[in-house]
Amino acid sequence: MIQNTERAQTTKVIQVPKKYYSANEPMGAKDKNGTNHTEIQKRNWIFNRKKLKIFAGTTAAIAGTAVACAVVASSFSLGYTVKVDNTVVGTVAAKSEFYEVLDEVKTEVKDIADVEFEPSGKESFQVELIKKDSFTEKEELAENLKSTSEEMTEGFSITYDGVYFAALPTQEDAERLLEQYLAGFTAGNENVTAEFAQEVKITPTHVVKDTVKTADSVYAELLAGKFVSYEVQDGESLEDIAANFDTTAESILADNQLADQTSLAGQTLKIYTGEPVLSVKTVEHVNGEFEIPFATISNEDDTLYQGKTEVDTEGVNGLKFVDSYITKIDGVTVEETVLKNDILKEPVTQVERVGTKELPPSVGTGEFAVPTSGTLTSPFGARWGRMHAGIDLGASTGTPIYASDNGIVTEAQFKNNGYGNFISIDHGNGFVTYYAHCSEILVSPGDVVAKGDLIARVGSTGRSTGPHLHFEVRADGEAQDPMNYIK
Structure with a gap:
């Protein structure tokens, strides 16, 4: 800066009019009127230096202001401080960002609690200069919005792979619940460790007051397993629905606290899927x-x-x-x-x-053969707190499946449900056997088969996690443990 100032002064001196100073005249010389030119030169030099200082100071001030403006422009931008009923809920760059978050909150609350969410008051926007990196994050804005509603309260949600499951009043309740659930898989055996196969999270959040549950009630839901909602169509029987979901009519009645299945059309039932909530x-x-x-x-x-x-x-x-x-x-x-x-x-x-x-056609012996060569991967009985109506025999795709006893094929088709390619054989003595998830069906309804006849091949159609045969034995319509009849 000093160097720049000196250059400016030198330039100014050079521009002094010659009538004030001549290089041929000695310093201090006077003209014919008695004027001392050296004094004139000094006065002009001082005057020019003052002008230069004023100019330089003004230039510096302008430059400083410009730099400050540039810093502000690069770090700040116009935005909005959003208030709901005079309570600040956040800052946004555009009003549309607020309304987008509001819509997401409404959808979330509707899906979880079937409640129409509305903030406690009218939103207002105030234009302000806001630091660019300090705008409110969407998640924080959503929580601040929820906190304005009298219908909401603080809680701790449990999610798996991003899917909401339940909300509890405290973090300690949620942690204790999950630990208790995992402990059920080790049964005190020091040689067994258990962990969630999904990404399970506990998150502080605002939830509808009525949806906050006790740890005991949520634990009961975990033991019960995963349910889906199903609206009964005209002409559907409970047996049809049960077959579609690989369950029993009795289980559906019990799960929905129904005494009988009359007038079910139009009703929404909760159906057990056979899967756990948390894997x-x-x-x-x-x-x-x-x-x-x-x-x-x-x-x-x-x-x-x-x-x-x-x-x-x-x-x-x-x-x-x-x-x-x-x-x-x-x-x-x-x-x-x-x-x-x-x-x-x-x-x-x-x-x-x-x-x-050979036995007389279509008459079963009452003793059943193993229908395929494979490994027992899931037995009959309780599974994840529910009833598994048959046994699963793991085998490679294409492995032969044989009729477990003499009988008549009553059904052989793809069922658009958990069974996939499915065969049913009536053995004429009160017993019926089911064969599900086949890759290929080799018989037709009405065929008479003998025990050991090839009827299908192992596959993984329908609701299946790998090639296996789901095999059921039913006596007078009631599911039985096939292992009690296989000889």
Whole structure:
């Protein structure tokens, strides 16, 4: 700055009119009128320096103002401070941002609580110069908006993979609830660890007062499993609906607290999906001795009726020592890491004769054969707090499926529900068997089949997480444990 000022002064001196100073005249010389030119030069020099100082100061002030304006322009912008009933809820760059968040809050509250959300008062906007990085985030603006309504209160929501599940009054309640739920999967076994397979979060938020629940009630919902809403159509029976959702009419009646199924058309029912609300992954360290199931060799014997078996050599289970880690999701094994598998005693193979003599057509024996070769992946009975009406046999896609007993095919089609490709066989003695999730159906309604006839192939159609056969045995319409009838 000093250098610039000196240059300006030098320039100003050079421009002084010659009548005040001549390079040929000695300093201090006087003209014929007695005027001292040196004094004139000094006075003009001082005068010019003052003008330069004034000019430089003005220029600096203007430059400083310009810089300040530039800083403001780069860091600030015009926006709005939003108030609801004189309460500041946030700042936005445009009014449309506020109304967008308001619409999202209305939709969220409607979906969760079936309540029409309205702020406590009228919104107002005040134009202000606002720092660009200090505009209110959408999530904060939404929470501030919710807090203005008398219908809302503070709570802690539980979500899984971003989906709202429930709200509790305190964070401690929510944490204790989730810990209690996970503890049910370890059953005090130190060799089992459990964690959520989904992204489960506890978030402080504002919720409709009536939706805040106790930990006990939410825990009961977790044990009950996931439900969907279904509106009953004209002409639909409860049995039709139950079949579509792989459940029973009795379960639907109980879940909806209905005494009977009359006049259901138009009603909205809650239907259990067979899935848990929160998915859990467990890892179990297995270390110890376990039985090895014996194999069976079956030889055909045409002197025995179909379904009859005579054992020539009794099978004996073997024994092995296993050290492994088994990973399950919702009770279904998805991975096993074997560290050690030592055979301590070999099993003895069972040898038996199986009858091939034909029975009268369509009459079942009452004893059922395993319908496919595979591994039992899910037994009959309670699963995630609900009833599993059959058994699941895991096998590769295309594995043959056989009629479990003699009978008549009553249904063979794709059902647009959880069963997928589906076959039903009436065995003529009060028993009916179901075969679901087939990749291929090889029989037609009305076909007479004998036990062991090829009827389909294993697949994963319908509501299925992998290739398997869902097999059911029903006696007079009631689901039975197939393992009690399989011989």
